[in-house]
Amino acid sequence: MELLPPTNYEIAQVCLLAGKIMLENGGETYRVEDTMAHVAEGFGVPNSHSFVTPTGIIFSIDGPEQTTRLIRISARSTDLHKVTLVNAISRRISKGELTPQEAHRLLKEIDAANTGFPTWIKILAAALASGCFLIMFQGEWRDFVPAFVAGGAGLASLGYFHRLVPIKFFAEFLASLLIGALAFLFVFSGIGHALDTIIIGSVMPLVPGLLITNAVRDLMAGHFVSGLSKGAEAFLTAFAIGAGIAFVLSFYNGEGFV
Known part of the structure; x- marks a missing residue:
């Protein structure tokens, strides 16, 4: 059975979740935007745009099915281990090892995990x-x-x-x-x-x-x-x-x- 190509909505979901995790755990703004762009490009979307501030992320994908989404950042802390894990997933996406559904599942596990020290x-x-x-x-x-x-x-x-x-x-x-x-x-x-x-x-x-x-x-x-x-x-x-x-x-x- 031939797999359907990922929709812009699914790609935007993954990009926003990756950016949210990084921004909430001490990632720099430019690094968050760069990671989101690499994730979108890994899924075959080279024409994505993002605008990141400490309190919110706006992500948009151009094309016939233009998608624009906003996510709010209400809490920020420091957990650079989560930033490293998101970068690792981004590299796997760039290599074509993950589908949007798999990447979104892994990112949700990272977001919910308590990786900090006691x-x-x-x-x-x-x-x-x-x-x-x-x-x-x-x-x-x-x-x-x-x-x-x-x-x-x-x-x-x-x-x-x-x-x-x-x-x-x-x-x-x-x-x-x-x-x-x-x-x-x-x-x-x-x-x-x-x-x-x-x-x-x-x-x-x-x-x-x-x-x-x-x-x-x-x-x-x-x-x-x-x-x-x-x-x-x-x-x-x-x-x-x-x-x-x-x-x-x-x-x-x-x-x-x-």
Whole structure:
């Protein structure tokens, strides 16, 4: 039995799902558009067009059966393993190894899979990274434990506050506020010694490094809307972190609270 050629609707479904997974898990805008174009071309559609922003994707296929679809992106995180899996499927499509139905099924499995690390491992990694950043910023080894505890508590509280208040800015502000308060308590009790290096090391897991990198890469690739919006998001995150720490330091005069 001869198989029917895939319809534009089926191809658009696969392209949009691939783009959605990549954009929601830390993929750059230009990489998302490039992947969607390669997927469409792998299915025999060279004349596809896509417009990607951090909050939505518009995909269109020219021809007698013109298809235009829009998908909304409401949540974004970082899971580069999923981005790698989507790239692998894109390469298989380009080689003609997958039909649209098979590709869509595999992409749905990737989208539903929980490939991230458990929360306790993320907290432990953030705590260890905080201590290492303290040493990198020329802190003292005796402050490693305070930075370790404050950094881990900061990342743990970020997830908790985000569930309580589903506004990213306030969650980051409260998490940095907790980090600043813990750092002061360690110094006040004599466990910690250099308040500035403890705070600097502890807030580093909250810094939007990937967001800043993607914003710069999108701007360099000519995607000014996405680059500026991601840059604005990174600025708000940095401002929230700075505001939380500044709020604590405003009550601190070098020897204790005013």
